[in-house]
Amino acid sequence: MGNKTHPISFRLGIQHTWSAKWFSLGSFKDFLTEDIKIRKYLFNKLKRMGLSRVEIERSMKKTKISLYVSKPGLIIGRGGAGIDSLKNELAKLTKSEKIQLAVTEVKKPFLSAKIMAQEIAGQVERRVPEKRILKGTIEKIMEAGAVGAKVAISGRVGGQEIARTLYLAQGSVPLQNLSADIDFAEDTSNTKYGTLGIKVWINRGKKEIGKKGLKNKLASATKDTEK
Incomplete structure (x- = not known):
């Protein structure tokens, strides 16, 4: 059987960007575990609300979670009650002191x-x-x-x-x-x-990928081959 390359990871840095944007040396394992739990919870809970993508950004004491959905009104709720409830549930899955939740509508x-x-x-x-x-x-x-x-x-x-x-x-x-x-x-x-x-x-x-994006991809592939 042939080895299949994932279409998203193959285009990271060129057509697609990373869905997790943070860096850590000592707490990498804990942050990665939290990310997996957060994504699993969100995709199970918001499965019928058209959840397309979850992006997680971390700073020292804050975690920003961006949701890209086709039906944002169902998540936000009346007066933002849905967002507040979702924040409280996500707070149980992470050790961050502050959680910021952003909801973006998927136009197509x-x-x-x-x-x-x-x-x-x-x-x-x-x-x-x-x-x-x-x-x-x-x-x-x-x-x-x-x-x-x-x-x-x-x-x-x-x-x-x-x-x-x-x-x-x-x-x-x-x-x-x-x-x-x-x-x-x-x-x-x-x-x-x-x-x-x-x-x-x-x-x-x-999409035009430009020389810079292609050069970075080729450099990364060369390093992997040398290893």
Whole structure:
């Protein structure tokens, strides 16, 4: 079997930026554990609110958590009550003295791979036929302005005894091209037959990466090869 490179990590520093922005020598293990707990809690709690991305920034005594969602009103609540409740829950997961929460609306949710993967998972759990889900998802993504898209559902699809993978793709999704803005996400759907894995790739078009970004990527690849 071939080794697959993650589309997001492959483009870090060129098309995508890091979702965790902090540095630590002595507390790296503790901060990493906190980040994992925070992300797991948020994606489970806000799964049906269109949570696309979570960014965590840390300073000496403050942790800033940025949420990118398609339905910010459901999170904020009346008079900001939802934000206050969420802050109190997150305070239990971190040792930071102060937590700052920022909510940003995703203008084009159909071009977010994570949101589309969550939507597919919800439809699978509601027993919508898988082929109809794939076709409908691809149509929504392409109508939103994507250059190409690919969707996969793996597992005991339709309750069959032998696991299989259903694929559907349209347009161009060049995973090896650094100038292509590829968004990728995975999710899991829990059914009575077991869990189904969901993967979504979206090509949002080409972006100029510039000589500096490409030079940094090549330098990093050279160092890894020398090691």
